Amino acid sequence: MSDDQNAFLPINKEIEVAEGVFVRRRELIYKGVASIGLLGFASILNNLQAYAQTTPSGLTSFNDFLKEANPLTKSLIEDTSTGGQDRYLHALASHASKIESVPEPVSWNDSTQSFKPGTFIGFTPGGENFTVLQWRLEPNTEIRLHRHDYGNVVTVGLNGEANVRNFELVGDDVDYSPGKTIKVKKTVDQQLTRGSVNLVSLDKNYIHGFRAGPDGAHGIDITTRIKPKPDHGTPYLGVSDKAEDEFRQIYEAEWQE
Ligand SMILES: [Fe+2]
Structure with a gap:
């Protein structure tokens, strides 16, 4: 030198x-x-x-992630109980949070989950038991709150920052008729940054949505289908700004198209 x-x-x-x-x-x-x-x-x-x-350390390449996650998930995917999903999601997340970067997808497509343009999704191949979708949100855009009812999700932040909220239904009414008023409980309100993780199982935190900050945000959703796809489309949710019960984080909400 x-x-x-x-x-x-x-x-x-x-x-x-x-x-x-x-x-x-x-x-x-x-x-x-x-x-x-x-x-x-x-x-x-x-x-x-x-x-x-x-500055994060101990990161792994996307290929090394696949080498670890594909055999691991194969052994855990069969147990779809609440606890089994927890185990699956936490095990997958423990490897996914170390991903340094993800190969650029062949194409970026409109997410169709936003009220205005600027939210994109791209498919990244390599998952055997799961699907890796990258999402990219332009500054101050939003992926609407929506329910997952046949696949669980590990979300990992890669760049930028997004606010992620998760909700669960109060009660077990699954009538998704648009305009139907329901009660929901906010279970997570998180600032997702590089390497942070948000988990959605079919039993916990199963409604989620993303709001990008002024710098935009980029991350991945690793989705694992564990039930047959239902006949209905994705149920979207509109939630009141003010909690009905502040301590318990109960909100009035309605299903939307
Ligand atoms: Fe989702």
Whole structure:
């Protein structure tokens, strides 16, 4: 290493590589900035330390994820009880949360799950027992709240930030007639960032929706079908802004088309 190289300090910089998709890139800054004084230098070191605490480590490639997850899920998929789904989802998530990046899909298609354009879905092959769908949300767009009633889901954040909410029905009425008023319970309200995970089983957290922040968001849904596809289409849900019971997070809601 030359003296010249020693004159530089590494920093990490976040750069937008596509609309709403960010990568963290390592760059060098000239050490001479330390001449601004000991205080300035200490500040730089503090910033470097902060980056070191937030930069993920122990990541695996998508191919290595498939090598681990395909045999693992084969052994766990048969138990579709509530506990069996929990075990399946947590086991799958423990590998999925380490994925460094996912190959670009052949095509990005409109999600059809949004009131306005700007939400996209792309299929990524390789799952034997599950389907990997990438989703990409432009800034301030939304995937509507919808129910899963035949496949469970592991969601993993890859870039950007999205608010994810999960709900469950109060009671077991499964009449999805549009306009029908029901009660739901919010079970999760989460800021999904890189490497964070949100789980949907057929018995828990089975209604979910996503709202992207000002930087957009990118992630994957790993879906496993464990029941036959029902005759009805995807049930969408509209939820009141204000909780009817704040502590229990009970809301009035209605099914929508
Ligand atoms: Fe979904």
